Amino acid sequence: MTAGIDLGQPQAQSVRSDEDVVRVRQLVRAVAVASKLSLVDQTKVVTAASELARNTLVYGGGGSVEVTVVENGRRKGVQIVFADSGPGIADLDLAMTDGYTSGGGLGLGLSGSRRLVDEFQIETSVETGTRITVTKWSR
Amino acid sequence: MERVPILKIGDILLVSIQLDMSDQTAVQLQEDLAERIVATGCHGVIIDITALDIVDSFVGRMLSTIASISKVLDAETVVVGMRPAVAITLVELGLSLNGIRTALNVERGMELIAAAHADELDYQLDDDPDAETATP
Amino acid sequence: MALSTEESGRFAALLSGQDERVTTRWTEIVTSSLRGRLSQAELRRQVQDLHRAIVSTGEQGIIELSADSAAELRAALSELSRGRARQGFSATETTVSIFALKDVLAELVQESGGPNALQDYVAFSKLVDEMGLFTFESFVRTRESLIADQAEQLLELSTPVVKLWEGVVAVPLVGTLDSARAQVVMERLLQTLVDTSSPYAIIDITGVPAVDTQVAQHILKTVVAARLMGADCIISGIRPQIAQTIVALGIEFGDIATKASLADALRHVLRLNGVETARRQPRRDA
Structure with a gap:
């Protein structure tokens, strides 16, 4: 399913079900390979994407993921945007704490995936939902 | 939905996860395995994750739960074949897989289960017999 | 213009x-x-x-x-x-x-x-x-x-992972460890564990001039990652100043085995493995 994708364009994937989370992982992996990320960095960014896509599904009530190859001078990278129009995150500081969970998870989704990527931005509000942008650069 | 096959080899149940599991498949595996442990009366479970290119917190939690469930059902669980990149990522993610025994490959995993089982049959207070276990 | x-x-x-x-x-x-x-x-x-x-x-x-x-x-x-x-x-x-x-x-x-x-x-x-x-x-x-x-x-030059014994590999670290190098060392060590199916790794830091919090963190992460894979790490060659720094920085080595020299570490592993070394009386374990 990842064959023949045009990596010059942002790749979009909606997140409505479990299977979509798997699709997000496969998409991110394909883009990470194309951006020449090392094996460990590929694994890190795919894991982060898996955590965040699951958050989008479970806490955001579904949403969309967009994966783009970005370039910064000599380095390439993968940028992923997770957007949902769910209830937003009431206490961001608390949500970013290791071990905190409002659902039934391990509470590592947000805090853990932040450690796995190089850049991590989060915008959240009750009206518009949550939008998380992460970037992983090749070394 | 796809299902992960469970093989019985002697006194051991072998689960080799070969696909990128959806969360539902993972939960299904957890249930299937509990049933098979009871049905077969096996004392060891080996979960081979050589083919998994990532383990996220959901799969990590599933592995922990399987280990706990099998312990209650008097079976030892060993997770084998974790790739280096996966291990490094789990450390960074902050997932410690507490309570799970690990081994490098299926063969070492079987040794571990055999040793644990032998200990139970012939218990003795000697030097730490669990030297090969991975969890503190 | x-x-x-x-x-x-x-x-x-x-x-x-x-x-x-x-x-x-x-x-x-x-x-x-x-x-x-x-x-x-x-x-x-x-x-x-x-x-x-x-x-x-x-x-x-x-x-x-x-x-x-x-x-x-x-x-x-x-x-x-x-x-x-x-x-x-x-x-x-x-x-x-x-x-x-x-x-x-x-x-x-x-x-x-x-x-x-x-x-x-x-x-x-x-x-x-x-x-x-x-x-x-x-x-x-x-x-x-x-x-x-x-x-x-430099990264390519650094750190060979050597096999010391059946099931025991060692990585002698020499020089300052920065984040990039530590990462390379870590990956190479873990890959060698898989390739050689070795359940023991010895990380020898005799040649490391100083240990700061970051270097210690890298070593600790390697040890934890190895455990996740089903292998045990022993750290050897900790020099007196480094031991002092580790304590002063409040770094917890927890239950990680540390030995004074590479030889001690190897002896420790062999004993765990049931191989008798000259120092000990021969005996048969069950």
Whole structure:
């Protein structure tokens, strides 16, 4: 399913079900390979994407993921945007704490995936939902 | 939905996860395995994750739960074949897989289960017999 | 900031009209600034190349450094800065070779006089400034890629993972561990565990001069990752100062086995494995 994708364009994937989370992982992996990320960095960014896509599904009530190859001078990278129009995150500081969970998870989704990527931005509000942008650069 | 096959080899149940599991498949595996442990009366479970290119917190939690469930059902669980990149990522993610025994490959995993089982049959207070276990 | 067609024409004419004199004078100024580290002949050739590139660009009309027509000029400038960067010249020494053209131009313009002398000189000198900046930029780029190459070579050099015994591998760390190197070491060690199916790894830090929190963290992460994979790590060769730093920094090594020397670590592993070593009385374990 990842064959023949045009990596010059942002790749979009909606997140409505479990299977979509798997699709997000496969998409991110394909883009990470194309951006020449090392094996460990590929694994890190795919894991982060898996955590965040699951958050989008479970806490955001579904949403969309967009994966783009970005370039910064000599380095390439993968940028992923997770957007949902769910209830937003009431206490961001608390949500970013290791071990905190409002659902039934391990509470590592947000805090853990932040450690796995190089850049991590989060915008959240009750009206518009949550939008998380992460970037992983090749070394 | 796809299902992960469970093989019985002697006194051991072998689960080799070969696909990128959806969360539902993972939960299904957890249930299937509990049933098979009871049905077969096996004392060891080996979960081979050589083919998994990532383990996220959901799969990590599933592995922990399987280990706990099998312990209650008097079976030892060993997770084998974790790739280096996966291990490094789990450390960074902050997932410690507490309570799970690990081994490098299926063969070492079987040794571990055999040793644990032998200990139970012939218990003795000697030097730490669990030297090969991975969890503190 | 291009020169107009007229200015370009005058510029090219000025330089080509007395080309012998321009290159000689230019070479003189550059030679004195480099204090004999490059031969006069070599410098003369470089200056002539530049001179030729400038004149031929000027003859085509407008001189605009970023335009397609100036490709030859840009190539000549980057060629010069690449060469200097590789030979170890400083950025100043490299760009001065371009700025020297200003001195030559000042002399020429002064002699020729003319109604537009001042205006021309200002315009010419702006172009030279641009050329200088371009040279500086490509000098920096060359240096950066040199540094990146060297860093990569260093990583390749670092740390072999050696097999000590059946099921026991060791990695003798030598030198300072930065984040990138620690990562390479960690990955290589873990991969070797898989490849050789070794349940024990010894990390020997005898050759590590100092341990800070970050280095300690990297070692700890390696140990935890190895455990996740089903292997055990032993750290050996902790020197007294390092032991003090570890305690002073409050780094928890937890239940990780530490041994004074590589030999002790190996003995420890072999004993765990049930292999008898000479120090101990032979006995049979169940």
